[in-house]
Amino acid sequence: MMSKLLVVDDDLDMLSLVRAALEKDGHQIDTEADAATVQPARCRLYDLLLFDVMMPDKDGFSLCRRIRAEVDCPILFLTAKAEEAALVQGFGLGADDYIKKPFSIAELRARVNAHLRREVRQPTRTLSRGGVRFDIQAKVAIAGEHTLPFTKGEYAICEHLALHAGQVFTKEQLYEAVFGCEAEGDPSAVAEHIKNIRAKLKADAISPIETVWGVGYKWRKSSVL
Amino acid sequence: MMSKLLVVDDDLDMLSLVRAALEKDGHQIDTEADAATVQPARCRLYDLLLFDVMMPDKDGFSLCRRIRAEVDCPILFLTAKAEEAALVQGFGLGADDYIKKPFSIAELRARVNAHLRREVRQPTRTLSRGGVRFDIQAKVAIAGEHTLPFTKGEYAICEHLALHAGQVFTKEQLYEAVFGCEAEGDPSAVAEHIKNIRAKLKADAISPIETVWGVGYKWRKSSVL
DNA sequence: TCGTTTCCTTATAAAATCCTTAAAAATAGC
DNA sequence: GCTATTTTTAAGGATTTTATAAGGAAACGA
Structure with a gap:
């Protein structure tokens, strides 16, 4: 190993x-x-x-x-x-x-x-949050029966939010966390990705990403810890 | 935990x-x-x-x-x-x-x-004051079973008061503490927020924010620490 | 090189919040 | 009880933030 x-x-x-x-x-x-x-x-x-x-x-x-x-x-x-x-x-x-x-x-x-x-x-290889199962190794997200057609960036944002479910991230923080330190990316780029992620999750009738007005986005924390 | x-x-x-x-x-x-x-x-x-x-x-x-x-x-x-x-x-x-x-x-x-x-x-860092539980990370306030639908500003004021329970703050102090140094905001703006906060807490029959006449507001200090 | 995919930008529409204003209610002092 | 001051309440508009859509740049693979 x-x-x-x-x-x-x-x-x-x-x-x-x-x-x-x-x-x-x-x-x-x-x-x-x-x-x-x-x-x-x-x-x-x-x-x-x-x-x-x-x-x-x-x-x-x-x-x-x-x-x-x-x-x-x-x-x-x-x-x-x-x-x-x-x-x-x-x-x-x-x-x-x-x-x-x-x-x-x-x-x-x-x-x-x-x-x-x-x-x-204690394999963190796969975690299930809010109806989406993440295979950390393979970098794929699965909802229900089919794998979600996320792009690389979409998956990265999605995984980061799900991994830290409940914590709010600003667009800048998300961009930096996913793409590295050069956080020059326009915040609206993140907004665009969030939109696409939500659209793809909509097919499965799940929307785990909440927007915290004036702050950023967060993955809805499941009631059970 | x-x-x-x-x-x-x-x-x-x-x-x-x-x-x-x-x-x-x-x-x-x-x-x-x-x-x-x-x-x-x-x-x-x-x-x-x-x-x-x-x-x-x-x-x-x-x-x-x-x-x-x-x-x-x-x-x-x-x-x-x-x-x-x-x-x-x-x-x-x-x-x-x-x-x-x-x-x-x-x-x-x-x-x-x-x-x-x-x-x-990840045990969540949380403090409970006067019937309201604050999740500092997630910036969420919970009363009973449901999360309170606070806006950003309302939550900020609420958290600040609860964090310094027992201490009285003038409207100006509250505004400055929450929104930064440019405390030009009309004091009545804070009053407006206090009203909304109280209204939202009323559904749970709790009113931890007291008015100190002629001075400002404070979070009622619970007898037990 | 071409075509595809992904990513970012821009512009506009929509939504939510915040602040202002003004009137009603409450308080304290006389 | 009366008045002046302060707080509460209510409603409207201004501002800020987000959602959506469309177009173009850049990266990637064939």
Whole structure:
């Protein structure tokens, strides 16, 4: 079972050390030394994220804060900061583990694999929301018997809304979440996509996307949690 | 979000310590001193399991081995065994975390909650005041069973008042707090919104907004915090 | 290269909200 | 009880935001 991991650390020695350790388990490792360049959209491509807390340009905490809302995969901190307060803060931001330096290679591998194992066991491969079933892997949405003829962008918006059902997104946020940081796209482009999505869902008599006047759009949250 | 946890440890002091710590987070804690009596079927009733590794009759590892196949919930080890080999063995048996004694209460709580959070999908942050429940993320107010049909401005005023229950705000302050610094808006505009809010709350027979004559409005502070 | 699909822009219509105005009701002080 | 001030209520228009439709640019595959 190969997983894709992203490791962010300004210490290049540490990067190569971690890379070597985790590649032993058959994972594909991408590394990044500059935290400031890491975008939420990129993080969504990975199965697990590993951040150093102390980095010169942008610390791991603020990076985590920035992406946690849009990224579901486990986020692990690597840190020399052993203080309890920092640890609690890290978990409070939605982190999944907090590995104190100096750590043993064996412990790192064991913890990373434990988190990956849990992800696989609990497959988010497919989720059903409001009458639409999403196959995250295949990037197709199914309603009733037939697959919805979504374009790529339509599917992306749809999936993002459904994944965060109940949360309101502005047009700008949606555009950025789906197409990346260059949010120059006119908000009305998003409106156009929403229209098309609704039209395609109308054939199945479902309309899970609500407009929140003056704010944006949201996927209707099902009553059952 | 209340979860059910089972803590197994032969040390009774440790049991009460852990129980006290985790009950602070609103969880329901069951404890068990005798590992030999813990059956897989029982473990299935819980959202998270916390085992001590070193126990006289039956150690936590063998307990984990016995139940892992039948239990999906996170299993955390509490242990004084700091050796790397034991840690790797624990993860190898399907454990999800490994907390080394002596641990801080804060770390225990942070780690337990991190695992629970991942199990239950995104607990919504919500506060309840005077019969109205606010979903801050979704920007939705709920009374009883149905969501209140607030407009954006109405919701904003409502949330601001409820968030600072008991504090009086002038119309100007409210307008500025909700719509920004350009508080040129006529005070009567706020009065209009207050009227509409009250009208919508009237259907549920609640009126938490009080008029402070000559000053402004405030959200009635409930006796119980 | 051509044709198709997807995406973005523009323009217009429609809808909802917000603000203003004015009159009625309530309050506090005398 | 009377008056001045403040709040409540009601209705209308102005403004803002969204929905819809149509056209053109850009990307993609054959």
